[in-house]
Amino acid sequence: MRYLNPPVRQSSAAFFDVDETLINVKSMFSFLEFYLRRRGEPEATYGRLFAELRHSAGLGVPRKDINRHYYRFYAGHSAQQLARAGREWFTAEQEKGSLFIPETRSRLQRHLQQGEFVVLLSGSFFACLEPVTEHLGAHWAIGTRPVIRRGRLTGEVLTPMIGSAKGRAARATAAVRGFDLAECSAYGDHSSDLDLLASVGRPVVVGEDPVLADHAARAGWQRIVPGHTPAPAPAPAPAEATAVR
Numbered sequence: 001m002r003y004l005n006p007p008v009r010q011s012s013a014a015f016f017d018v019d020e021t022l023i024n025v026k027s028m029f030s031f032l033e034f035y036l037r038r039r040g041e042p043e044a045t046y047g048r049l050f051a052e053l054r055h056s057a058g059l060g061v062p063r064k065d066i067n068r069h070y071y072r073f074y075a076g077h078s079a080q081q082l083a084r085a086g087r088e089w090f091t092a093e094q095e096k097g098s099l100f101i102p103e104t105r106s107r108l109q110r111h112l113q114q115g116e117f118v119v120l121l122s123g124s125f126f127a128c129l130e131p132v133t134e135h136l137g138a139h140w141a142i143g144t145r146p147v148i149r150r151g152r153l154t155g156e157v158l159t160p161m162i163g164s165a166k167g168r169a170a171r172a173t174a175a176v177r178g179f180d181l182a183e184c185s186a187y188g189d190h191s192s193d194l195d196l197l198a199s200v201g202r203p204v205v206v207g208e209d210p211v212l213a214d215h216a217a218r219a220g221w222q223r224i225v226p227g228h229t230p231a232p233a234p235a236p237a238p239a240e241a242t243a244v245r
Contacts, residue, residue: 013179014111015170015186017193018122018132021206022104025093027128028070034089035082035127049073063192067123067160071146075155079126079148086127090135103224104187104206105136111185112137119173121166121196142169167195187224188212197221 019026033046056066074082093099111118118138122129125143133141145158159165166188174181182201188194191211197203198215205212205223216223 011115011179012183012185013117013119013170013173013177014108014184015119015121015166015173015196015200016104016108016138017166017188017190017196017206018120018124018129019189020101021187021189021193022101022108022120022136023093023099023132024101025099027122027124027132030093031086031089031124031128032070032073034092035085038085038088063123064160064162064165067144067162068157071125071144071153071157072155074146074153077153079146079151079153082127082153083130087131089128090131094135101206101226103226107187107204107224108136108138116185117173117177117179119170121161121169123160123162140173142173163192164195166193167199170196170199 016022019028029050032049036046036049037043053066053070056069057063061069090099108118117140118136120129120133120136120138120141120143122141122143125146126141129141129143142161144161147154147156147158161169170184170186171181173179174184180201181199184200185202185204186193186196186200187204187206188197189205189207189209189212191209194212194215197205197212203216203219203221205216205221206226208225213223215221
């Protein structure tokens, strides 16, 4: 957990997944490609590493295990150098002019303006999350935490911030900060964000993931499809809303 902006007392929170919810890229892969190029690695290196992860996914390896595999690539690398490279990566992505998804970025700013506590939740790590969080003015970023010894990553991680871990993080944040989850919001784009979305009273599905779209239709969750006007959430039947929660 990184306290990137001064936490103050709020009455509710808004939780945001990051990749393809707030930003248009998969930060872990975008950063890895940038970092390898910055180190002078051959272009084929990124292709080989990416192929390893894609092969694992094709075999049905759980996302949290693929997440752990990803961080093994950084074993022995300096945390300070990774953090520096992360800021350079962010600057380069910003210069392209299309890093952030306008619809969800404006929602985040609205939550901040309303005095809500904003938390980013991601399977990504500090190199990518710190510059994004600071730029947006969010209060906390909770990502996958690499194990660091003597300033270098070991290649191991603590709990991957994937799937149900995001829901647990939201519930723990609410308990620590004294929030009523029924008054909190959450935004996610992938079926793995379901536990996070179901943990709050104001879930918002981003994009067109079929599993989340189905839940949104049955439970009355709001949806945002980037590039389209958000449709108001239908009123769910009480039994349906209770069943999903």
